[in-house]
Amino acid sequence: MSWITNTLTSSIGRKATMSLTGLFLVSFLLVHLSGNFLLFKGDEGAAFNLYSNFMSTAPIIRVLEIGLLAGFLIHMITALMLTNKNKAARPVGYAVSNNNKKVTWFSKNMGLSGSIVLVFLIIHLLNFYFPYHYATMRYVNIEGEEYKDMFFLVATVFKQEWWYSVLYLLALVLLGFHLQHGFASAFQTLGIEHKKYTPIIEGLGNLISIILPIGFATMPLYFWLIY
Ligand code: HEM
Numbered sequence: 717m718s719w720i721t722n723t724l725t726s727s728i729g730r731k732a733t734m735s736l737t738g739l740f741l742v743s744f745l746l747v748h749l750s751g752n753f754l755l756f757k758g759d760e761g762a763a764f765n766l767y768s769n770f771m772s773t774a775p776i777i778r779v780l781e782i783g784l785l786a787g788f789l790i791h792m793i794t795a796l797m798l799t800n801k802n803k804a805a806r807p808v809g810y811a812v813s814n815n816n817k818k819v820t821w822f823s824k825n826m827g828l829s830g831s832i833v834l835v836f837l838i839i840h841l842l843n844f845y846f847p848y849h850y851a852t853m854r855y856v857n858i859e860g861e862e863y864k865d866m867f868f869l870v871a872t873v874f875k876q877e878w879w880y881s882v883l884y885l886l887a888l889v890l891l892g893f894h895l896q897h898g899f900a901s902a903f904q905t906l907g908i909e910h911k912k913y914t915p916i917i918e919g920l921g922n923l924i925s926i927i928l929p930i931g932f933a934t935m936p937l938y939f940w941l942i943y
Contacts, residue, residue: 727798727801728905730794730797730798731798731901731905732905732906733790733794734791734794734795734798734902734905735901735902735903735905735906736902736906737787737788737790737791737794738791738898738902739902740787741784741787741788741791742895742899742924742928744784744787745928746924746928749927749928749931749932751767751771752764752932752935753931754767755867755870755935755938756934756938760867761856761865761866761867761868761871762858762867764866764867764870765856765858765863765864765865765866765867766858766863768848768863768864768866768867769863769864772848772849788837792830792834795826795827795830799827820897822893822894822896822897823897823900823901826894826897826898829890829891829893829894830894832887832890833887833890833891833894836883836884836887836890836891839880839883840884843869843873843880844866844869844870844873847869848864848866848869853865853866853869854868854869856868870935870939871939871943873939874935874936874938874939874940874943875939875940875943878940880936881936881937881939881940884932884933884935884936885933885936885937888929888932888933889929891928891929891932892925892926892928892929893925895921895924895925895928895929896921896922896925899918899921899922899924899925900918900921902921903917903918903921
């Protein structure tokens with residue numbers, strides 16, 4: 717058993733854990749984005765409300781939620797451990813970096829962009845997740861049955877409390893940079909090096925880092941400025 721513990725607690729093991737949990741979180745974001753597009757169906761939120769009801773009552777989703785929470789926690793705790801280990805090993809830092817990969821401000825500040833995304837996530841859950849599960853909600857009748865009106869809550873937050881829209885847009889820009897650098901280093905860490913496929917995977921990573929923030933940004937923008 718000790719080789720498993722040794723591998724997982726080694727720097728490369730921790731980096732691999734971060735890469736895999738990061739890719740898992742991205743897969744959640746892709747599903748979350750697709751589901752949220754129901755907001756635009758033009759049916760005053762009926763399909764989105766049915767979807768929200770399914771997402772908060774289906775037992776399989778409860779199990780996936782535990783996996784998701786674990787994914788977030790492992791990703792963040794491993795990041796903290798790696799940062800502390802790196803600082804302890806080199807408290808002063810390199811005077812000159814001879815790494816020929818492009819070093820951007822974002823690639824050096826993944827911890828900062830990640831922490832801001834975490835603050836955004838807490839605000840986001842306070843906006844939607846907690847009210848839906850634990851507060852008194854407005855109900856709406858869909859095909860003869862009463863459902864919590866999540867569509868109304870989303871529309872109200874983004875339109876009436878418009879400063880949330882601004883905050884979401886700023887957080888989404890940071891999420892984009894966090895994903896862009898995260899993808900690049902995840903593939904590097906996992907050792908995916910192939911003359912033909914690496915550029916395709918990298919291109920896909922870049923594309924997802926653009927599609928996710930822009931896709932999510934359409935929602936606050938739509939409710940704030942058009943709805
Ligand atoms: C900006 C557009 C977004 C909208 C309109 C939106 C909407 C929602 C809604 C309505 C819920 C509650 C679902 C429920 O309780 O059943 C939710 C949950 C959640 N959102 Fe978002 N979201 C957006 C962006 C994001 C982003 C960018 C992230 C991550 C960085 C994120 C992460 C989550 C998580 C982790 C949950 C809780 C898990 C779940 O119940 O599915 N969301 N979102």
